[in-house]
Amino acid sequence: MLHCFRCGETFAEAALLWRCPCGGILDWTGPESFSRSSIRTEETGMWRYAASLPVDSPDSRVSMGEGGTPLVLGDWNGLSVFWKLDFLCPTGSYKDRGMACLASRLRELGVRELIEDSSGNAGSSMAAYCALAGIECKVFVPRYTSEGKCVQILSYGAELVRIPGTREDTSRAAENAANETYYASHNWSPYFAHGVKTFAFEVWEQLGFQVPDAVLLPAGQGSLVLGWALAFEELLASGEIDRLPRIYALQPENCAPLALAFDHRLDTPEPFSKKETIAEGISSAEPVRGVQVLSAVRRSGGTVRAFSERSIWDGFNQLARKGFYVEPTSAIVGAALEELQSAGELREGERIVALLSGSGLKATEKILALIGDPPA
Ligand SMILES: [Zn+2]
Structure with a gap:
């Protein structure tokens, strides 16, 4: 069943609507809770969490072994950071x-x-x-x-x-x-975020079923934020966890409608007059599910932040020196670690997760240009 977020109307999935006739976004009404007993331990990758997905039968799957990406503990100037390496998915992104x-x-x-x-x-x-x-x-x-x-x-x-x-x-x-x-726009799709949410279930399982304190997520349309929120709210509903991790949704200053709305305490982002950014993967001036993204961040006690081109590029270089060759979009987590640590918002002793979303191998041409002419 699909449910309109704006008018509340419900529709059969077979109707193949990509949005409600009222113009609203549609959500899939899946299970509202998930617990560790629902994990399909005989499966690998994202299908371990199939009980929470709209595709249940193994015969229906279109799969290349996605998910099951490493969670690697590293150090960032004294902070303990768990890097979630989703750029290692089959096509090079989460x-x-x-x-x-x-x-x-x-x-x-x-x-x-x-x-x-x-x-x-x-x-x-x-x-x-x-x-x-x-x-x-x-x-x-x-x-x-x-x-x-x-x-x-x-x-x-x-x-x-x-x-x-x-x-x-x-x-x-x-x-x-x-x-x-x-x-089949992934931003309008009622199914896409449910697939994405498996990275969050995976982080939870890889941490030995512990709740992290904070998670850093690049945000354009905000599907990582929505996926993370879906998963952890399902875990909260089942009683598996007793609190939500703080979500830090990260945007480039050159395209930051969610950050602006968050700062101004708006429920809905306003159209943003954007400039070019090296974080091209999160350059979304009109996030389709912006209302849901802002609400998810607020429920988590987190925040939306914006970062300069220079700091994103610095983040890219610092990540590369740690061995992570990610695309400039993903490097915004490096910028955020730097600034949020300086501001005392991320502290030593906290369990911090940072998602690395896309491979640098896709953007070699852009990276080469940036090495020759870095952002001021
Ligand atoms: Zn509607």
Whole structure:
């Protein structure tokens, strides 16, 4: 069953709506709680948590072994940081968790062709899972998208459509084209965040079923925040845990509608006049689920913060010196560790989780340009 977040109407999943006729976002009404007895211990990767996903039967899965990524304890100037290495998923980003879930469910529902729009990583991931599922896939990307990501999308056999202008122009072009084909936007999808939430279940299990104190998550549309919140609230509901970790949602200053709304105590982000950012994967001026993201951060006792281009680039270099070659978008967690530690918001002795979302191998061209001409 799907439920409209705005008007409360419910719909059968077979209706294949990507949004409510009222314009509202749709949520999948899945299980409200999850406990360790529900873990499928015979499974690997994200499917250990299948009891909490819209795709239950192993026969329905479209899977390349996503999830099951390492959680590595490291040091950041005296802080203990657990790095969650989701850039090691099959297509090089955490998006594979959401796409495995989304592609599996859409194939079950009989979808044979679809349209996706993306700043790159989600498009690559969607193209890969559609190839595996036998679904025809057309991906709309902004013209500024890294060459590496475009090549990857094309290699999986998807059709690539480059749109001039902003990320938002790309979304509008995809919405218009979707009058004829199913629009499988991962941001609007009621299923995507449920796949993503498996990284949070995994962190909890890898920590020996302990609750971290804080988690650092890059946030554009905010699917990592939504996924994390879904998982930990299901654990809270079952009584497995007794408190929620503080969520730090991280945005570039050049595109920070969620941070601005958080600072101004608004429930809904206002349109943001964005500038170019090296964190291209979280450059979303109009986050579709912004209301839900802000609410999840507030419920956790966390905050939304914005970081300068220079500090994100510094974060990239510091992470690389620790052996993590991530894309500049992911490097925002380095910027955040630096600033939040200085401000005394992250403290020694706390259990801190930082998600590394995408591989640097996708962005070598951009990284090369940044080495030659770093942000001021
Ligand atoms: Zn509605």
